[in-house]
Amino acid sequence: MIVNPETAPPFGRHSLDLDVEKETERLVTQLRQAIYHTLHRQGAVLGISGGIDSSVVLALCVRALGPDRIVALKLPEGESDPESLTLAQMVADHYGVCTVTENISAALEGFGCYRRRNAAIQQFFPDFGPGWGAKITLPGSLLEQKTLNVFYLTVTSPTGQVLTKRLPPKQYLQIVAASNFKQRSRMAMLYYHAELHNYAVIGTANKNEHLLGFFVKHGDAGIDVNPIEHLFKTQVYQLARYLGVPEPIQKRTPTSDTYPGGSSQEEFFFRLPFEILDTIWLGYERGVPQELIAQGLNLTTEQVGRVIDDIIRKQRTTLYLRTPVINMGNELARELI
Secondary structure, three states: OOOOOOOOOOOOHHHHOOOHHHHHHHHHHHHHHHHHHHOOOOOEEEEOOOOHHHHHHHHHHHHHHOHHHEEEEEOOOOOOOHHHHHHHHHHHHHOOOOEEEOOOHHHHHHHOHHHHHHHHHOOOOOOOOOOOEEEEEOOOOOOOOOOOOOOEEEEEOOOOOEEEEEOOHHHHHHHHHHHOHHHHHHHHHHHHHHHHHOOEEEOOOOHHHHHHOOOOOOOOOOOOEOOOOOOOHHHHHHHHHHHOOOHHHHHOOOEOOOOOOOOEHHHHHHOOOHHHHHHHHHHHHHOOOHHHHHHHHOOOHHHHHHHHHHHHHHHHHOHHHHOOOOOOHHHHHHHHO
16 A cells, blocks of 8 residues: 555554665675675575464575575474474575475474473363473453453363463473573574584564563574564565565564464464554654654553553563673783682
8 A cells, every 4th residue: 555645644654654675775785795705605594484473584585696695494393383384494495495494393302392381281181292282371361451461371282171270480480491492403403504604694573572571592592683673573574575586475464483383473472463552662663752652543542551561561571581691801800810
């Protein structure tokens, strides 16, 4: 939809609109510069999941380097959604990129990923095991109620019975810590192939994931270059349309594909549709009064305030994930003198 600037409201969804052609040209140029001249690598390695972010990054890499200088890894494990593999292959074929499949199930078994996670779940649902689904969710939409980010565990039995309980911090941390072996194992495999070919590892996290803490430190954040870290999720979709990402991927509900019960990114972490979250967040960053943000989205000022409070809270509580390594060398040197 093309917005007429003369009739458009002062702030609204249209405020997120990119000049997609200009942005694509800029990212392609910078990718080429970063990989060839800054890092002195000869190509790119990235994991593809059949999701919108990795598909857009793959398309950008193809434009920057050509399909023959890219290794696209499919990294399934025993609990992966089969659709992820199908769509990952679809996007690779679409852009003419050959894929490599590395199943990381054995590595996860060795780390005790499933065993450690299941031990925490079985404290609430003793029968939980093979054939069961499980996912972690937050309370409902921020637009409907003011609630803190309190996590709930929902399991589904092989017969379809759905059970939910609130997760205490100890069990929540154990489930997440064990599940994070998945992202860290994938990172290790990406670097194996990067070092094998003298390529750079390309990340696929967008702004929502990076600045709100929806990533695993030294996991999916263990990369050399991230071309879309500055883009809101809705802007990634804009690039996807311009770059011709296959329609089934554009229509797929975003998911981390981490838990055996399936969980959308919205219900697990973000708590409202990206189009609304991104518009409010952009307005907050630009210093737009909450009343104008609310007017542009047909929301109440109270609803906008709740979303902004949640953004601030998530940024504050996940700052650790974005903190660089703390180098104690200078302090230690002074102590030794």
